[in-house]
Amino acid sequence: MSDTSSVNQRLLGSENYQKLRNSGVLLVGAGGIGCELLKNLVLMGFGSIDIVDLDTIDLSNLNRQFLFRHRDIKQPKSTTAIKAIQHVSNSKLTAHTANIMDVETFPLSWFDQFAIIFNALDNLEARRYVNQMAQFLHKPLLESGTAGFDGYIQPIIPGSTECFDCTTKETPKTFPVCTIRSTPSQPIHCIVWAKNFLFAQLFASSGSTIGDGDLGTDNPEEIKRIQQETNELLELQEYVRAGDESKIPEIIKKIFVQDIQKLLAIEELWKTREKPVPLPDIEVDGIVNTDLSSVWTIQEQVNAFVLSTQRLMKRLPEEGQIEFDKDDQDTLEFVTTAANIRAHIFKLPLKSLFDIKQIAGNIIPAIATTNAIISGLSALASLRVLNLIKNQPEAKAQELNMAFTSKASNISSNRYISNPQLAHPNPKCPVCSIARGVLHVSQEALKTTTLSELIQKIQEKYRFEGEVSILDKSTQRLLADYDFEDLLDKTLAELNLKHGIILSISDESVADEVRCTTEFYLDEVKDAQLRLPNIEVPLVKVIPSTEETDDAVGAIESTASGEIILDALEDKNEKKRPLEDEESSSSLPPSKKSATTHDEGVVILD
Structure with a gap:
């Protein structure tokens, strides 16, 4: 570490390096960007680094989160990251395995100890919360995000530059239950059905229970059919738990033939849609395709469905219940084949097991090189934000730059990185356009x-x-x-x-x-009765709003698996807008998004 320290001291100058050594920073997130950033911040020599992450290490993290090894799976990310880096660290490292939004663990006063905050999160709600805390305390915040080859960093100086919420962020995709259960029009609808309804009902701790008001339809025939289908799945669950493999053909017939025939009987559903075709009789021959990146034939799908069901049935007596895990080959094959057989019935494109693993597991494909580039830019930008660059005048907020991957985002054909100056705060921003202060109260x-x-x-x-x-x-x-x-x-x-x-x-x-x-x-606090902050609350002109609000918003509940369950409150007078099978890029600011990114998070409307 002495060599690194001496190099840093020569680069920054003795005075600036001492400021760096006296500075504490907060790093929120220990994933792909977080691992790279922690390494960078340690090698730069910040005096203390606190890292917060609620998650544990998953097998799919290992290809890009380089501080973790196979032996670390299921271990907390924050503590494991520090153990991996501390042998090269001359900084005080503190790990927190907790939710950054927990006000008891992380009160506002706790955030105040840091000179700068680094966000390395993939959770929209948490990013907004950290942005809000930075606005309360007027702390500089360095936002960063990646999606495949795309990435960006954005220094946020409260009161001087636009904040994270100054630009509109894409909301999670939602699908009405009636679409998933009755009229799928995209492969992802079939994947959601296979994972969240079929697999959950047969093997997991509990299946989905749905009230009539949550179905996204007012067709009485369709409501009756969906409720009947749910009840009949309970009968199939008894076959599965009994371990009777001879019943698997009956399960296939019930799900892929009889249920489809009942759907076809509801003529109103097919006036403007192409009718599905029930699965024909297919003799199981036991031949399995081992190429996970290819799209299997319908014969191979049925073969793999039978074999994965057999393996899961054998596991149930010992395990009691089986939860879907994208790294569990049996559960992944069951969901993949069930989704593809259903897609075949509804004349939709089939997907490879690898593709469905990405979608059903909510994996955003990440590239280690992109994470390294973006985290390096974030670390370098912090020196400019904190005015620690040798022989450089003190930077004004508007002279700072953001950076994004312009070539990957199809914005430039000859520049990999673009670095425009930061924009002024959006006067209509719900976060930074308002007055803020801390109300101290005993x-x-x-x-x-x-x-x-x-x-x-x-x-x-x-x-x-x-x-x-x-x-x-x-x-x-x-x-x-x-x-x-x-x-x-x-x-x-x-x-x-x-x-x-x-x-x-x-x-x-x-x-x-x-x-x-x-x-x-x-x-x-203990030393105050009730003390209002000394802040300016200016007068603003009232501008009549012409925008209509959408009342058809449901209550959002986040589950432990990272999915989002959204209770439907649809406006029955409006026709449903068909949901494009586009991929979200919430990691990137709207103005810097590429035409195609890779976030296919599964969101189900229950």
């Missing part, structure tokens, strides 16, 4: 201060001339409004307002100018 003040008293203090300090509304953003609960005063006499403690809660204050005045929306982070 436990005693929480018990004695009423909501009415808090509102009065806010109105007086920030010169709100009319009514205000208060929203608890952690639960999206309205606490007060001009026509909702039921909670005004309750104390903050009675309203369950506590440390880590974010309150959104809106001016409800009927005027051409109102105070801008303000957010307060509740920070529980």
Whole structure:
């Protein structure tokens, strides 16, 4: 480490290198970019590095997350990464295996100790949360992301440059249940059906239960058929758990013949769609194709379906239940073949086992070289952000640059990297266009201060001339409004307002100018009663909105497997827009996306 230290000192200068040694940084994420960034930050010589990651190591991580080995599978990423790098480290390394959004583990004051924050996340919600914390504390944040050959870095200087939420991010793909169960039109619909309905019902701990209001259809025949199909799958589950392999032909006949015939009986479904064709009788010959990257014939699909079902049936008595795992060959073959047989029935393209592993396992194909390039750019950009480059004048925010892979993104034919200057904050951004501050409050003040008293203090300090509304953003609960005063006499403690809660204050005045929306982070302290932050809450002009809001939004629940279950609240008066089988690129900013990226995360509407 002495050689690296001396080189860094010569490059940065003694004074800047000492600043670097005195700086602590936060790295959120220990995946593909995170591993590379941790290595870079250690070799650069930052004084302390805290790394946060909730995940454990998966087999599919090993090809690009170079700090991990096969022996590390199922181990926490954060602690394993530090163990792998500490032998070359002269920095204080601290691992946290926890959710970065846990306010008890990581209060706002904890973020304040760091000179800069590095985001190396693939989770949209967590990225937005870290961006919000950086905005509260005015901490520089370095965003980064990759998808295949594409990648980007974006320094974010709160108040001076656009933040992560200044540009619209793509939302996860959703599929109505009726599409998945009755009228698949894309291969991914068949994959979701095979993984989340068929496999889950036969082998996993519990199958999907669906209410009539969640189906995405009001056709009584279709609703009846879906519910009947679910009940009949329970009968098949008994065959599977009994281990009677002689019943496998009956399972095939039920799923791929009889259920399709029942679908065909609902004539309304096929007025504008091509009818499916039930699976013909196919004699199982036991021949298996071992080429995982090729698309198997329908005969080979049926052979592999039978064999994978046999193997899973033999495992059930000992394991009790089997959960889908993309690295479990038996479960992957079952889902692959079931999905492809269904796709064949509905005259859709078949996929290779390798392709379905990517989709069903929510794997975003990542390239180690892209991760290395982007993490290197992120580490170098931090020196510019922190003004640690020798003989360079102090950088102004607008003089900083982002970087993205312009050639891979089809933006430039002769430049691999483009580095435009950072944009100004978006005046319509819901995150950085508002006023923010930390509301310090003691436990005693929480018990004695009423909501009415808090509102009065806010109105007086920030010169709100009319009514205000208060929203608890952690639960999206309205606490007060001009026509909702039921909670005004309750104390903050009675309203369950506590440390880590974010309150959104809106001016409800009927005027051409109102105070801008303000957010307060509740920070529980011992030495203060209730202290409002000294921030400026400016007047802003009211611009009448012409945009229509979409009320057909469901409640989102994230499962342990990383899928998203979204309860359908569709507008029955609107025709469903066909969902293109396009791949998301949420890792990249909208203006820098390529025409084709590789995120095929499975999202199911239940």
